[in-house]
Amino acid sequence: MKFEDYPVAASPPQGANPCxxxxxxxxxxxxxxxxxxxxxIQSFRTGTRRVEAGGTIVDEHRASPQLFTLYAGWAFxxxxxxxxxxxxxxxxxxxxxxxxxxxxxxxxTHGVEAVTDATLCAFARERLWALFQTQPRLGYDxxxxxxxxxxxxxxxxxxxxxxxxxxxxxxxxxxxxxRAQRVGMVRDGWVEFPFNQQHIADALGLSLVHTNKTMxxxxxxxxxxxxxxxLRILEPHALETLGxxxxxxxxxxxxx
Amino acid sequence: MKFEDYPVAASPPQGANPCxxxxxxxxxxxxxxxxxxxxxIQSFRTGTRRVEAGGTIVDEHRASPQLFTLYAGWAFxxxxxxxxxxxxxxxxxxxxxxxxxxxxxxxxTHGVEAVTDATLCAFARERLWALFQTQPRLGYDxxxxxxxxxxxxxxxxxxxxxxxxxxxxxxxxxxxxxRAQRVGMVRDGWVEFPFNQQHIADALGLSLVHTNKTMxxxxxxxxxxxxxxxLRILEPHALETLGxxxxxxxxxxxxx
DNA sequence: CGTCCCGTTGAACAAATTCAATTACGGTGG
DNA sequence: CCACCGTAATTGAATTTGTTCAACGGGACG
Numbered sequence: 098m099k100f101e102d103y104p105v106a107a108s109p110p111q112g113a114n115p116c117x118x119x120x121x122x123x124x125x126x127x128x129x130x131x132x133x134x135x136x137x138i139q140s141f142r143t144g145t146r147r148v149e150a151g152g153t154i155v156d157e158h159r160a161s162p163q164l165f166t167l168y169a170g171w172a173f174x175x176x177x178x179x180x181x182x183x184x185x186x187x188x189x190x191x192x193x194x195x196x197x198x199x200x201x202x203x204x205x206t207h208g209v210e211a212v213t214d215a216t217l218c219a220f221a222r223e224r225l226w227a228l229f230q231t232q233p234r235l236g237y238d239x240x241x242x243x244x245x246x247x248x249x250x251x252x253x254x255x256x257x258x259x260x261x262x263x264x265x266x267x268x269x270x271x272x273x274x275x276r277a278q279r280v281g282m283v284r285d286g287w288v289e290f291p292f293n294q295q296h297i298a299d300a301l302g303l304s305l306v307h308t309n310k311t312m313x314x315x316x317x318x319x320x321x322x323x324x325x326x327x328l329r330i331l332e333p334h335a336l337e338t339l340g341x342x343x344x345x346x347x348x349x350x351x352x353x
Numbered sequence: 354m355k356f357e358d359y360p361v362a363a364s365p366p367q368g369a370n371p372c373x374x375x376x377x378x379x380x381x382x383x384x385x386x387x388x389x390x391x392x393x394i395q396s397f398r399t400g401t402r403r404v405e406a407g408g409t410i411v412d413e414h415r416a417s418p419q420l421f422t423l424y425a426g427w428a429f430x431x432x433x434x435x436x437x438x439x440x441x442x443x444x445x446x447x448x449x450x451x452x453x454x455x456x457x458x459x460x461x462t463h464g465v466e467a468v469t470d471a472t473l474c475a476f477a478r479e480r481l482w483a484l485f486q487t488q489p490r491l492g493y494d495x496x497x498x499x500x501x502x503x504x505x506x507x508x509x510x511x512x513x514x515x516x517x518x519x520x521x522x523x524x525x526x527x528x529x530x531x532r533a534q535r536v537g538m539v540r541d542g543w544v545e546f547p548f549n550q551q552h553i554a555d556a557l558g559l560s561l562v563h564t565n566k567t568m569x570x571x572x573x574x575x576x577x578x579x580x581x582x583x584l585r586i587l588e589p590h591a592l593e594t595l596g597x598x599x600x601x602x603x604x605x606x607x608x609x
Numbered sequence: 610c611g612t613c614c615c616g617t618t619g620a621a622c623a624a625a626t627t628c629a630a631t632t633a634c635g636g637t638g639g
Numbered sequence: 640c641c642a643c644c645g646t647a648a649t650t651g652a653a654t655t656t657g658t659t660c661a662a663c664g665g666g667a668c669g
């Protein structure tokens with residue numbers, strides 16, 4: 098299977114004014130910003146960070162001095178119980194803001210791990226308050242992002258708490274597909290799907306074996322196809338119905 | 354069983370400057386505010402609302418034009434699937450801010466229901482952005498509240514996804530107890546516990562019957578006691594260990 | 610070619626749900 | 640004061656869903 102390159106380069110622009118040439122921000126999924134806001138964001142920004150597939154973006158047990166916006170790649174947030182059981186709290190796509198929760202949680206937070214090679218824009222956490230002061234609009238946008246992320250977790254909690262295995266898988270596939278679609282990661286109906294079944298199991302609160310059997314079943318039913326790390330939804334309506342999950346068209350979201 | 358009255362009156366102060374006489378805000382759990390901030394909050398405030406036990410604070414399928422701070426009583430956030438299965442997303446105690454998520458979600462949000470009679474301070478959603486502009490600090494505080502609430506949902510998701518029935522109950526009891534303790538709702542080791550087993554089941558993602566059997570078991574083990582709608586934790590350490598959940602001492606939180 | 614990771618599958622087992630009563634209790638009307 | 644009701648808590652039993660255990664296959668890689 099071959100695919101053209103993703104329109105957004107693997108790394109954010111380098112040089113003096115990287116944010117002004119940010120390809121990610123040009124996507125329709127994101128709200129436009131004024132020149133002044135862009136400048137504020139750019140000065141809030143401290144640099145770029147690369148993390149290879151499987152690497153740690155935020156350590157689960159250490160408060161990170163930085164905030165990030167995921168620029169390219171897939172990542173996820175997770176927590177582990179002391180005996181090793183892991184719960185994936187959510188997946189992260191380009192444009193997602195990372196680390197806000199820790200700002201206010203005294204330790205005891207969550208980890209973030211890259212699934213694919215990932216690139217991130219880093220920001221100094223200590224300058225967050227100054228940003229609110231000088232750019233109230235960006236503060237408001239950050240609240241928007243925090244509220245949106247809570248909504249994602251809310252939905253995820255419904256899945257883990259009240260849906261059965263088949264419904265969980267259906268819901269997750271549609272959810273990830275829709276989000277990827279929004280940021281232009283769908284090509285000819287295929288999305289990169291770099292997760293292994295352990296990721297899915299840990300996200301859905303299922304065992305590895307049962308996840309496998311459930312996914313196999315839905316594939317045999319012809320609802321979706323997985324090939325070489327790429328996903329294609331064959332029966333979106335059937336999956337939405339099964340998962341009782343219908344994503345509405347979304348407004349453009351802010352991006353920091 | 355008899356208990357003194359809760360120190361915070363059932364309703365916020367009436368009259369010209371209600372926030373200046375707010376008893377809730379005086380609790381150590383909440384950060385102090387400047388006179389200027391208090392005034393801003395007071396002018397952001399539009400009134401008081403009472404909801405009786407079982408009543409709807411926010412309709413699940415209608416965007417509320419108001420935001421609230423719960424002043425007195427217990428409430429919960431929830432979502433229901435189309436076939437009626439309900440997931441409780443979290444419980445609300447005095448001081449909790451309500452409705453922020455909807456600000457940014459195009460419909461498709463969650464409901465809020467009062468468990469006991471409840472009193473709330475109402476705010477005009479449409480003036481939220483103005484508040485961020487004129488009082489960046491309060492904007493920052495609201496972000497704090499949003500991030501904290503996401504953290505609560507994160508923890509809840511771990512519970513629903515990766516803990517077994519006994520662990521879930523243990524975790525929930527300790528969690529509610531600790532939060533109630535923070536806002537002075539614990540009297541002689543007892544907290545009001547107005548939930549029925551269906552609430553617990555819907556919060557934990559368990560069936561009613563299994564919730565009952567699990568709770569019975571933990572009671573027979575002498576870990577906690579429930580009497581006339583009041584809860585007493587008998588073995589906090591055992592419950593924390595079982596639930597693998599250790600609440601750290603918390604910093605005072607902002608209150609709007 | 611051997612090893613490791615991952616996906617797949619069957620089988621035994623355990624946890625949780627569903628079904629079906631029964632009991633406890635607060636409130637109401639007689 | 641007492642019978643009657645409706646709601647919520649309990650409990651046992653049958654059934655289903657999901658987990659654990661074990662084994663095998665294929666592909667990537669050294």
